[in-house]
Amino acid sequence: MKILGLDVGSKTIGVAVSDSFGWTAQGLTTIKWNEEDFQSADKELKAIISEHEIGKAIVGLPKNMNGTIGERGEASQDYARYIEETHGIPTVLWDERLTTVAAERVLLEADVSRKKRKKVIDKMAAAMILQGYLNQK
Numbered sequence: 001m002k003i004l005g006l007d008v009g010s011k012t013i014g015v016a017v018s019d020s021f022g023w024t025a026q027g028l029t030t031i032k033w034n035e036e037d038f039q040s041a042d043k044e045l046k047a048i049i050s051e052h053e054i055g056k057a058i059v060g061l062p063k064n065m066n067g068t069i070g071e072r073g074e075a076s077q078d079y080a081r082y083i084e085e086t087h088g089i090p091t092v093l094w095d096e097r098l099t100t101v102a103a104e105r106v107l108l109e110a111d112v113s114r115k116k117r118k119k120v121i122d123k124m125a126a127a128m129i130l131q132g133y134l135n136q137k
Contacts (some may be wrong), residue, residue: 001055004048004089005130007096007122008059008076010035013045014122016130017052022137025130027123035075038082049087057083060096060129092133099128 005025007014013031018024028048033041048054059080062072069077080091103124112120 002052003130003134004052004054004057005126005133006057006059006079006083007099007126007129008035008079009122010072010075012122013041014124014126015045015048016123016127017048017054018130018134022134025127025134027120027127030119030122035079038079038086042086045083046087049089054089057087057089057091058094058130058133059083059091060099060125061093062096065097094129094133096125096129099125099132103128 001022002020003018003022005014005016005018011032011034013033015028015031016025017028019026029044031041031044057080059076061069061076064070064073077093080093083089083091100121103121107116107121107124
C-alpha cells in the first residue's frame with residue numbers, strides 16, 4: 001500500500017507519494033485549488049489515489065511554534081476529514097512545523113532559481129511531511 005503526503009495551502013496542495021514498502025517519499029505534483037471549495041481538487045486527487053493505489057493520506061498540520069493550532073491548522077483538519085469522507089481513505093495529521101522552511105533551505109543550498117523553487121516548494125514540503133511520518137513508523 002502506498003501512502004499519500006499532502007501539504008495543504010490556501011491556493012495549492014503539494015502532493016507526495018511513498019514507495020510500495022513505505023520507506024521513501026517522492027514529491028509528485030502541486031495541485032492548484034480554491035480552499036473555499038474543497039471539491040476543486042477532487043478530480044486530480046481522485047486520479048492520484050487511483051493510479052498509485054493509495055491506502056492512507058498524511059496531511060500536514062501546521063501548528064504554531066508553541067504547539068497550538070491556529071486557523072491554518074483548523075483548515076488542514078477540516079480537509080483531512082473531507083478526504084476521509086469523500087475519497088474513503090484514512091488520514092493522519094502530521095506536525096509540519098518548519099517543513100516549508102526546510103524545503104526552501106534545501107533548494108537554496110542546491111542553488112535552484114527563485115522561479116524554479118516556487119514551482120517545486122509545495123511538493124517538496126509534502127515529501128518532507130510524508131518522509132517524517134514514514135521515518136517514525
